[in-house]
Amino acid sequence: MSTALAASLPAARVPRAGASPWLFWGRALVLPYLLVFVVFVLYPVGYGLWLARHPASYVKLFDDPIFFRTAINTMVFLVVAINLKMAIALLLSGFFVTSRWWIKILSLLFILPWAVPSIPTILSVRFMLNPEWGVINASLFRWFGIEGPNWLNDPTLALSFSMLMHIWKSLPFWTLILVAGRLAIPGEQYEAASVDGASNWQKFRFITWPAMKTLYLTSTILSMIWTLGDFNSVYLLTGGGPADLTHVLATLGIRYLRLDQVDLAMASIVVALPLVLPLVYFMMKRLSK
Amino acid sequence: MKPAGASQRSLPPKGDEAGPGAARRSAMSRVTWRAVSTEAKLLLIGIPLFLWTIIPVYHLFLFAISPRDSATSGRLWPKHPTLDNFAVVFGQKHFYLDHFWLQLGNSVLIAVAVAAITLFVATTAAFAISRLKVPGGRTVMNLALFTYFIPAAFLAVPMYKTMGNYGLLNNQWALILAMVTIASPYCIWVLKQASDKLPWELDEAARIDGATPLQLFRLVYLPLMLPSLVAVGTYALLLAWNEYLFAFLLLSNDKSLTLSVALGSFLSADDSPWELLMATGFIYALPPAAIYYAFKRYMVGGLTAGAVKS
Amino acid sequence: MASLSFRNVEKRFGNVEVIHGIGFDIADGEFTVLVGPSGCGKSTLLRMLAGLEEISGGTIAIDGTVVNDIESKDRDIAMVFQSYALYPHMTVAENMGFSLRLRKADPKHTAERVDHAAKILNLGPYLQRYPRELSGGQRQRVAMGRAIVRDPKVFLFDEPLSNLDAKLRVAMRAEIKALHQRLKTTTVYVTHDQVEAMTMADRIVVMQDGRIEQIGTPLELYDRPANLFVAQFIGSPSMNVVHGAVRREGDVAWVEAEGGVRWPLPAGSAVASGETVAYGIRPGDLGVGASARPVEAEVIVVEPTGAETELLVQAGPAQIVVVVHGRTNVRPGEVVDLAVDTGAVHLFDPSSGATLRA
Numbered sequence: 001m002s003t004a005l006a007a008s009l010p011a012a013r014v015p016r017a018g019a020s021p022w023l024f025w026g027r028a029l030v031l032p033y034l035l036v037f038v039v040f041v042l043y044p045v046g047y048g049l050w051l052a053r054h055p056a057s058y059v060k061l062f063d064d065p066i067f068f069r070t071a072i073n074t075m076v077f078l079v080v081a082i083n084l085k086m087a088i089a090l091l092l093s094g095f096f097v098t099s100r101w102w103i104k105i106l107s108l109l110f111i112l113p114w115a116v117p118s119i120p121t122i123l124s125v126r127f128m129l130n131p132e133w134g135v136i137n138a139s140l141f142r143w144f145g146i147e148g149p150n151w152l153n154d155p156t157l158a159l160s161f162s163m164l165m166h167i168w169k170s171l172p173f174w175t176l177i178l179v180a181g182r183l184a185i186p187g188e189q190y191e192a193a194s195v196d197g198a199s200n201w202q203k204f205r206f207i208t209w210p211a212m213k214t215l216y217l218t219s220t221i222l223s224m225i226w227t228l229g230d231f232n233s234v235y236l237l238t239g240g241g242p243a244d245l246t247h248v249l250a251t252l253g254i255r256y257l258r259l260d261q262v263d264l265a266m267a268s269i270v271v272a273l274p275l276v277l278p279l280v281y282f283m284m285k286r287l288s289k
Numbered sequence: 290m291k292p293a294g295a296s297q298r299s300l301p302p303k304g305d306e307a308g309p310g311a312a313r314r315s316a317m318s319r320v321t322w323r324a325v326s327t328e329a330k331l332l333l334i335g336i337p338l339f340l341w342t343i344i345p346v347y348h349l350f351l352f353a354i355s356p357r358d359s360a361t362s363g364r365l366w367p368k369h370p371t372l373d374n375f376a377v378v379f380g381q382k383h384f385y386l387d388h389f390w391l392q393l394g395n396s397v398l399i400a401v402a403v404a405a406i407t408l409f410v411a412t413t414a415a416f417a418i419s420r421l422k423v424p425g426g427r428t429v430m431n432l433a434l435f436t437y438f439i440p441a442a443f444l445a446v447p448m449y450k451t452m453g454n455y456g457l458l459n460n461q462w463a464l465i466l467a468m469v470t471i472a473s474p475y476c477i478w479v480l481k482q483a484s485d486k487l488p489w490e491l492d493e494a495a496r497i498d499g500a501t502p503l504q505l506f507r508l509v510y511l512p513l514m515l516p517s518l519v520a521v522g523t524y525a526l527l528l529a530w531n532e533y534l535f536a537f538l539l540l541s542n543d544k545s546l547t548l549s550v551a552l553g554s555f556l557s558a559d560d561s562p563w564e565l566l567m568a569t570g571f572i573y574a575l576p577p578a579a580i581y582y583a584f585k586r587y588m589v590g591g592l593t594a595g596a597v598k599s
Numbered sequence: 600m601a602s603l604s605f606r607n608v609e610k611r612f613g614n615v616e617v618i619h620g621i622g623f624d625i626a627d628g629e630f631t632v633l634v635g636p637s638g639c640g641k642s643t644l645l646r647m648l649a650g651l652e653e654i655s656g657g658t659i660a661i662d663g664t665v666v667n668d669i670e671s672k673d674r675d676i677a678m679v680f681q682s683y684a685l686y687p688h689m690t691v692a693e694n695m696g697f698s699l700r701l702r703k704a705d706p707k708h709t710a711e712r713v714d715h716a717a718k719i720l721n722l723g724p725y726l727q728r729y730p731r732e733l734s735g736g737q738r739q740r741v742a743m744g745r746a747i748v749r750d751p752k753v754f755l756f757d758e759p760l761s762n763l764d765a766k767l768r769v770a771m772r773a774e775i776k777a778l779h780q781r782l783k784t785t786t787v788y789v790t791h792d793q794v795e796a797m798t799m800a801d802r803i804v805v806m807q808d809g810r811i812e813q814i815g816t817p818l819e820l821y822d823r824p825a826n827l828f829v830a831q832f833i834g835s836p837s838m839n840v841v842h843g844a845v846r847r848e849g850d851v852a853w854v855e856a857e858g859g860v861r862w863p864l865p866a867g868s869a870v871a872s873g874e875t876v877a878y879g880i881r882p883g884d885l886g887v888g889a890s891a892r893p894v895e896a897e898v899i900v901v902e903p904t905g906a907e908t909e910l911l912v913q914a915g916p917a918q919i920v921v922v923v924h925g926r927t928n929v930r931p932g933e934v935v936d937l938a939v940d941t942g943a944v945h946l947f948d949p950s951s952g953a954t955l956r957a
Contacts (some may be wrong), residue, residue: 025502026423033414033473034429040448040470041436047454048447095334106335108582110342115581117531119552120570124349126556127563135348168345222438229440231534236553250442254538257446265446272443280438287434287478490684493651498698498745499672508701512688 052266061267066255070247070268073159077248078224081163085171086220090212092171093178094204114172122165122236126152129161155245158238162246166233170226174219181215182208218286225279228272349574352567374568383565385555388543396530396547396573399461403468403529404522410473411521412514415480416506420492430481437474442534444471449538463539464547468532472525479524483517484510523584527577548573601662601675601752601785602627603648609656610643610809618643618809620657625802630779630786634796635806635832641789642757644806648787649678649755661752677746678755681762683738685730685745692717692726695744716747719778736767743778754779756788760795772798793833797821805829827952830879830945836909836920838879842949847872853892854878854946858915863892865941870955877952879945882909882922887929890938898933912937 061067096107113121128135129151137148152158189207198206231250234240240247240255247255249272256265353374355367376382381389414433418426448467449458457463487510495505511518536547546554552573555566603625610618618640625631633641646652648659650671658665666674677698685694692713693700699709717723720740730738739759746754756775760768776799779786790796796803797817805812805820805828813825817833824830831837843856845864852864854876862878870876887910896912896919903909903926910921910929914937921937929935946955 022421022502023423025506026417026421026426029413029417029421029506030423030426030429032410033433033477036410036466036470036473037432037436040451040466041432041444044444044447044451047451051447051450091334092338095331095338098331100331103331103335106339109339111581111585112342112346112578115527115578116346116574117533117549117577119531119533119549120349120567120574121345123552123556123570124345124352124567127352127567128345128348168341225438225440229442231442231445236533236556239556250440253442253446254534257449257538262446262450269443269446276439276443280435283438284431284434488682488684490680490682491686493649494678494680494684494745495686495697496651497649497671497676497678498749499701501701504701508697509686 048266049270051262052270054263057263057267058271061264061271064264066244066247067252067268069245070249070252073246074228074248074272076159077163077166078227081166082220082223082227084163085167086174086216086223088167089171089174089178089219090216092175093182094208096175096179097182110175111172113168114170118169118232119236121169122232125161125165126237152238153242155242158242159246162234162237162248165237166227166230169233170223170230174223177219178212178215181212185211218283221279222283225276225283228276346574349567349571352564353571354568355564357562357564374564375572377565378568378572383562385551385562386565386569388546388551389548389569391544392546392548392551393572395461395545396549399465399468399536399547400526400530402465403472404526406465406469407472407476407525408518408522410469411476411480412511412518413506414473414477415484416510418477419481419484420487420505420510421502430477433474433477435474436470437478441471445534445538448535452539458539459541459545461540461545464532464536465529467535467539468525468529471535472528476521476525479521480514480517483514487513519584523580527580530577603753603785603787604660605644605657606660607657608644608647608654608659610640610647610652611655616655616809618647618655621809621811622657623804623811623814625785625787628783628785630776630788630799630801631804632788632790632796632800632802633804633806634790634793635812637791638808639806640809641791641804641806645755645757645787645789648753649676650674675749675752676755677749677751677753678757679739679742679746679759681758683730683742683759683762685738685741687730690727690729691722691733691741691744694730694741695748697745698749712748712750713744716744719747719781720744720774735763736771739763739771740774743775747778747782752785754784754786756786756790758790759788760790760792768795775799794835797833803833805832823954824945825954827877827879827947827954830947830954834881836882836922838881838945839885839917839919840877840879840947841914841917841919842875842877845870845872845874845876851892856915856917858917860894860915860917861892862894862944863939863941864944864946870946875949876955877947877949879947880939881943882920884940884943885919885921886938886940887921887923887927887935888938889936893936893938896935896937898929898931898935901927901929901931 096103096110131137131148131150131153134151136151140146140148149157151161185208190203193203193207228248229250230248231254234246234248235251235254238246240251244255249268252268253265256262256268351365351367354370354372356369356371356373378386378389381387414429417423418430448470452458452463452467455463457466491509491513492505495509500508531549532547533549533553536550537553540546540550543551548569552566552570555561555563605624606622608618608621609616621640621644633644635641643652647654650666650669654667658667660666661674661676686697689697692710695713695716696709699712713726714723717726720743722737722740722744725733725737725741730741733741742759759775760771763771772795775788779799788795788799800817802814802816803820804814807828812832813820813829815823820829820833824833827840831840841854841856841860841862843854843860843862846853846855846861850866852868852870852872853861854864855861856878862880864870894914896914898910898912899918900911901908902911906924908923908925908927910923910927912919912921912935919937947953948955
């Protein structure tokens with residue numbers, strides 16, 4: 001298209017909207033997804049919010065000491081697990097772009113935690129942590145004569161292991177993303193910096209980090225949203241225990257549900273929305289450009 | 290991920306020597322202090338990383354091939370490795386495993402159904418939004434994105450109640466449709482991005498050649514989108530196969546359970562035959578790993594492009 | 600084969616009108632070229648004819664039938680795109696036969712038509728290849744083959760040679776022209792290259808800013824441009840234009856340009872003395888050497904191209920291009936006398952650009 005005209009065009013070339021079969025099929029083909037959305041997203045969300053409409057639910061919720069504990073656990077999980085995970089991912093992204101034959105093989109293996117379903121692996125770790133016959137305590141006793149603690153019976157240890165589990169599972173994905181970010185940086189910049197006499201740290205500070213900053217931030221935000229929804233890492237490892245002390249938001253809702261306290265379940269989710277929605281909004285602005 | 294091999298220009302890792310130079314030097318066996326310290330630093334990261342990655346998986350495997358008594362001995366390799374556990378699982382010879390094959394079949398069926406339906410829903414939507422430029426397409430895309438970002442666990446409780454209202458509880462369709470709902474948004478996003486890259490002239494040429502919208506979809510669009518369709522279909526397949534929470538909530542009858550829920554239910558008993566559990570888990574973990582490695586090329590491009598725009 | 604007519608055709612994108620009331624006719628079998636600078640609206644006009652753009656106002660008719668509300672596929676036209684728009688996942692044969700396949704034609708019939716088109720375009724050995732395996736010129740031919748198989752009433756070409764290198768372009772120009780002579784299908788061809796227009800067209804439509812500047816045969820446009828724009832657009836190198844006032848002394852008239860340079864006007868010139876005009880003279884109508892009323896100029900650059908020599912000279916403050924046949928001995932820095940073929944002088948109104956006198 002000629003440039004002057006193209007400048008006045010509102011969007012890319014549009015097929016004649018007036019031509020009816022094109023409009024008809026456009027609408028018809030988008031219908032399946034819209035149907036799915038209305039029936040399985042809109043209605044459930046609406047219904048859920050409706051279930052959470054009584055202020056009394058929230059009073060009950062805040063009165064419940066488990067909720068308070070859960071909120072703290074969730075914040076700890078978010079702040080510690082995510083930052084640790086992203087920092088490690090950043091480090092590893094640099095590691096994985098180094099060319100060694102064994103690093104290449106390692107990178108193939110590294111994907112495993114993410115590719116493999118979490119149930120078997122989490123259960124595997126759970127058994128490793130079993131105080132009587134789990135591998136960890138058995139080895140500790142066999143080699144050092146120490147009697148290892150009851151790992152999952154201590155709330156702090158239990159929560160820590162849940163976080164480690166979460167990191168184990170999701171680290172490959174984020175590392176991959178950051179590797180993609182690294183590979184997008186032109187190699188010539190590093191070469192020019194070498195000629196200018198920059199140290200490795202300076203190269204990171206003045207080339208790598210500025211280029212990766214935005215990606216790192218976006219990844220962290222997205223990771224926060226998804227970590228809030230990580231049910232498996234806590235439930236399958238600790239079940240929320242001991243004594244409901246390691247629940248996070250994702251598992252708490254289900255707990256209330258199973259106790260038939262649906263209003264509390266929904267209320268606990270609604271309470272998280274002021275945290276989640278701004279993050280979601282942020283991500284949507286970034287992506288729907 | 291093709292990090293090390295793919296980069297022609299290998300970037301210096303944090304805190305380390307320039308890549309290509311070091312490789313050449315070590316190939317020439319010039320042992321300099323720098324070369325040694327570089328390798329040492331890399332190994333310092335690599336070895337713990339390897340152990341960290343492999344231990345839970347190896348432990349799983351270890352248990353699966355160990356007889357009951359010796360699994361917990363803390364050995365690195367069982368004294369008497371056995372495939373008996375697998376035999377028991379396949380033979381459904383334990384009451385926990387009564388319905389193993391049925392449950393495995395359920396997992397397969399549900400995963401395939403989810404993949405197929407998601408492909409249908411996502412492909413038609415992406416085509417309508419990207420190529421037919423249906424009015425309101427942008428809004429639909431945003432709705433999809435929104436659903437993608439909301440953590441699935443938040444949707445779980447409302448979805449459970451809703452399925453109850455629809456009368457679908459304990460019906461496998463509940464799980465299938467729920468997973469389609471969760472998988473579609475991302476698939477639409479990826480497909481739309483890929484569609485946007487197709488040149489407009491192809492659609493115009495086809496229209497002048499006389500194509501109706503459906504002919505354009507069938508004869509021009511689908512063949513050209515094949516790689517993306519594979520990536521997206523695989524994603525939906527694996528998402529459904531790996532799902533625990535929704536399956537756990539929406540299905541309760543032993544006969545309709547998927548393998549993931551069945552595995553989880555082992556936990557409730559005190560005397561669970563954990564070596565059988567690990568064997569079952571291993572079987573359950575194989576298909577996704579195999580599929581992932583088989584389709585690695587498609588997955589990586591699609592998934593990283595979609596998740597975060599750098 | 601069919602005639603085309605455009606009546607008051609307008610195009611608006613939002614509030615911006617980009618084509619303003621265009622009207623003209625194309626006879627059955629004519630090869631018409633729409634030419635103009637980027638942004639003049641030629642492609643938009645073509646796309647409206649093709650049915651790829653809505654017609655905001657006016658009518659377009661093919662063979663007497665108004666096609667404004669008729670779908671592209673029912674207009675019986677075929678189009679060759681600038682980027683060829685070949686379906687990458689289909690072989691050459693499948694690409695060419697696609698339109699017939701869409702109409703569920705008998706496969707044997709399709710094969711016959713494809714073979715026929717392939718023979719005309721020398722594509723026989725490539726029928727089972729994929730577009731990615733072909734060169735630019737071959738892909739271009741496949742695109743044309745696809746159009747030929749359609750056997751439409753009108754062929755539309757949208758800058759088809761822009762993506763080819765210079766040599767290939769020259770070869771393809773001849774091929775397209777030969778094809779037209781053979782098939783005699785009405786053809787509308789869009790290009791920004793006036794050389795293509797001049798060599799291929801039966802008639803040329805020169806456009807600028809969504810309006811028609813002039814319609815005519817190539818030589819009509821060359822010899823009798825309607826305005827300054829057409830005069831400078833058609834012909835390469837461009838026509839030289841200087842501004843000045845007409846002066847008379849008895850029978851002799853000239854245009855006095857800046858620096859006191861006197862550009863001769865022919866004897867019978869009727870333009871009033873004192874009027875400011877734009878004086879145009881093509882490089883080929885200037886010579887170096889003795890003449891009745893020479894114009895003094897200093898040679899700046901000498902560019903021999905083999906058969907001709909292009910000279911850039913300075914007359915007063917104006918830079919003038921002169922093209923002479925064969926070789927010349929002049930050197931840069933020399934002062935020479937330019938001989939003007941007064942019969943070939945064009946005068947234009949300096950504000951409106953309209954031709955005053957050919």
